[in-house]
Amino acid sequence: MSLLPGMYTIHDTDTGRNLDMDGSPVGRVGTWVQNHTDGQKWYVKGYTRGSEYAIQNVATKQYIPTCMNGFDMPSVDESDAAAFHLECLEHGFEDIYLIKSMRTGFYLCHPNLKLRQNEGYTPVSFTERPTFKGCIWRFERIGDYAGAPLIPKTDQLALAPPILSTNDPSPRSSGRLYPDDAHLYTDMLFNMPRLPFTRDQRIAALDWARKLGATNVPTIESFDECERRLEAALGNN
Template identity: 50%
Template sequence: MSLSPGLYKIHDTDSDRVLTYYASNKIGNGVNCDASYAKWYVKYYPGSMKYGIQVMEYNKYLAVTVDGSIPYGVEEEDASVLELEHQFHDFYLIKLAGTRYYLEHPNIGLDGTIVKFVDKVAFKGCFWRFARISDDTGSILKPKTNNNIPTPLILRPNDILSRGSGSQYPDDAHFHTDILFNMPRNPFTRNQRMATLEWARKLGVANVPTMESFDECERRLEAALGRGNNAT
């Protein structure tokens, strides 16, 4: 269920704190209050199901630092593009679009803690409750293309396989799966392969190959090397 655009208070589900914009240009979870620095416009990017989040008081948008973890406030053109993953009722995960980085509320300070984006497959500390205040979304977001979406350096894909290199692997996911399944001294059996892929999916790992797609990838590799498949 997608979240409807509007004005919200965004609650830390482990306490009564709310997402708060500090005058120091930092974003954390502060004391629950009705101040405009604790209210957020949630709005769609035109033509997509991705979001920008803007604090009401300062009109700053949520973005992350170059190292990819600490959120702070920016103008619209530098805002992070976000995905809101519905969990249940009005609980959502806030994720940097195209990554596995989720906004976490660590709750280690008495008066509130700076929040951060973390690479997680277990989502403890990452659930947020969106309490709707009104339909007001402030200004309308301008469309963003893939070319002008800011992406922190550590979140950029680590493309081991350069495009157009003639590799038999369709992408990095199949490359890493091949390394895992075909370790020189102890190749995985087919049952072990299927169990490993299923376990990765249950952990929420992104881009897990299907057994069929990896079989096809492996057939191409074996044909190129003139060998047969070892998995039984």
């Protein structure tokens, strides 16, 4: 499901912290605890062609870039703004997205790094391989205004999302990360918390789900195999 342009707060799903842009001269992009300021509000702006978006901070009017500058991610003006494709995970999770740079193919992530000393700030970065631990963002719509659509730069017009072959054996060939919803929901249960479940905890959770009468509960063996195939598919991308 495509995201409608508008004003959003963007949440790190692992810690509940919010994507923010600070007031420093470079306008660093990172996550902070929720404070309801304009620095944690974002215009998700569409382009006049395609399904790409730019993400602009409400407070600074600066944009998220395509790359890092050392340890930090500095903000940029519109001419250097990244064009992103927002990949919705599955139906039923319409507000949960992966944020993919169309220029580099890398994903915006919130790595589990220590906070910057005395700043309460965790820098965001980009990663080549999306994971459920670190790359999932929740978009909370708080307003309809996002300004006028942006005109793509010349080099962006030539870029397009990669088209996977229909005979690709990867579970992502149909646009889905998992073969069925049962495996998706199980993975979110196991791996979305800050501390992933141990194998014994996973087995206990699956057994308890069956005792409660849940249907289509994966076996631990089938889930292990699903994880192996997913890791192999991501490793080949």
